[in-house]
Structures are given as C-alpha cells and as structure tokens.
Amino acid sequence: HRALSARKGIALLGFMGSGKSTLAGQLAVMGDLPYFETDAVLEQEFSMSIKEYFQKFGEESFRREESRVLKKMSGREMILSPGGGIVLKEENRNFLKNYFFCVYLKVSPETVLQRLSGTKNLRPLLQDKMNLTDITEMMERRSAFYEETADYILEGDGKSISECLTELQSVL
Ligand code: S3P
Numbered sequence: 001h002r003a004l005s006a007r008k009g010i011a012l013l014g015f016m017g018s019g020k021s022t023l024a025g026q027l028a029v030m031g032d033l034p035y036f037e038t039d040a041v042l043e044q045e046f047s048m049s050i051k052e053y054f055q056k057f058g059e060e061s062f063r064r065e066e067s068r069v070l071k072k073m074s075g076r077e078m079i080l081s082p083g084g085g086i087v088l089k090e091e092n093r094n095f096l097k098n099y100f101f102c103v104y105l106k107v108s109p110e111t112v113l114q115r116l117s118g119t120k121n122l123r124p125l126l127q128d129k130m131n132l133t134d135i136t137e138m139m140e141r142r143s144a145f146y147e148e149t150a151d152y153i154l155e156g157d158g159k160s161i162s163e164c165l166t167e168l169q170s171v172l
C-alpha cells in the first residue's frame with residue numbers, strides 16, 4: 001500500500017451527477033476539513049460558469065486549466081472534489097494517486113440521467129447527450145480510469161448520503 005502519510009487529502013472521483021460534491025461537502029463538515037472543487041476554483045478565477053468557459057475557450061483549454069488547478073491542491077489535509085473528467089489525463093491520475101486517498105463514487109447511467117435531469121447546472125459535455133445510450137457510452141470510456149485511480153470504490157446506487165458517509169468512515 002502506498003504510504004498514507006504523503007497523502008493528506010481525500011479525493012472524491014466519479015462521473016458527472018454521481019454526487020461527488022454533496023458527499024465531499026458532508027465529509028468536509030464532518031472532518032472539519034477544508035473543501036475544494038476544481039470547477040469552483042476555475043469559475044472564480046475566470047468569473048464565468050464552466051458552461052460559459054467551454055463555450056468561449058473549448059474543452060482542450062479547460063483541461064489545461066483544470067490540471068493546473070489540480071496541481072495546486074497538495075500538501076495539506078483537505079477534501080477535494082474534482083470535475084468528472086479529471087481522470088482523462090494520465091498526469092492527473094498520477095497526481096491524484098500520489099497525493100490523495102481516492103474514492104470512486106460509482107453509480108449507474110440511470111442514476112446519472114435521473115440526477116442530471118433535475119438540475120439547472122447543465123454539463124456542457126452532455127448538452128445533446130441526455131439519454132441512457134450516450135451516458136452509458138461515455139461512462140464506459142472512463143470507468144477504467146476511475147477504477148485504476150481509486151483506492152476504494154463506493155457503490156452509490158441505492159444508498160443515501162448518510163449511508164455513504166458511514167461506509168466511508170469505516171475505510172478512511
Ligand atoms: C466534466 C465534469 C464537470 C465539469 C465539466 C466537465 C467531465 O464536473 O468539470 O463540465 O468531463 O466529466 P462534474 O463532474 O462536477 O459535473
């Protein structure tokens with residue numbers, strides 16, 4: 001097992017709509033730890049929403065900025081909730097493995113579709129893909145990356161937030 005001492009943070013990984021932010025926020029409150037979202041940092045820095053950023057500068061530029069922000073997140077205790085696409089780059093996966101205990105919050109495409117259908121926070125990458133076929137395909141392209149990076153896989157389907165928290169407490 002990789003030395004836990006070097007890894008001060010806990011990162012919640014998972015697909016858009018998996019519930020990373022909600023769970024990470026609760027974990028932070030419980031552990032009285034600072035909480036960061038790479039998306040929120042970028043929105044603040046650029047004074048625009050992620051959706052606007054994608055429209056203006058495109059995905060490639062977003063991925064560059066996202067990696068830059070991620071690399072500032074180390075060396076202190078924290079809970080981190082990065083965007084769902086953080087695992088696409090190998091350098092990000094390596095960084096996460098080195099500095100964080102990584103939890104993959106795994107949910108089904110059905111859960112994602114259901115959760116995202118009820119939110120106003122439209123994800124740019126899913127704008128024309130709010131259907132099970134497209135979500136399933138995208139998730140399948142990413143799942144190996146999530147699994148490879150994870151220290152622990154938390155099956156989120158059918159579990160309440162407090163059940164997820166209890167389960168996490170027992171492994172952290
Ligand atoms: C993305 C996920 C989003 C956001 C951006 C791209 C992705 O974050 O970073 O829209 O590629 O999966 P959430 O996972 O919080 O939705």
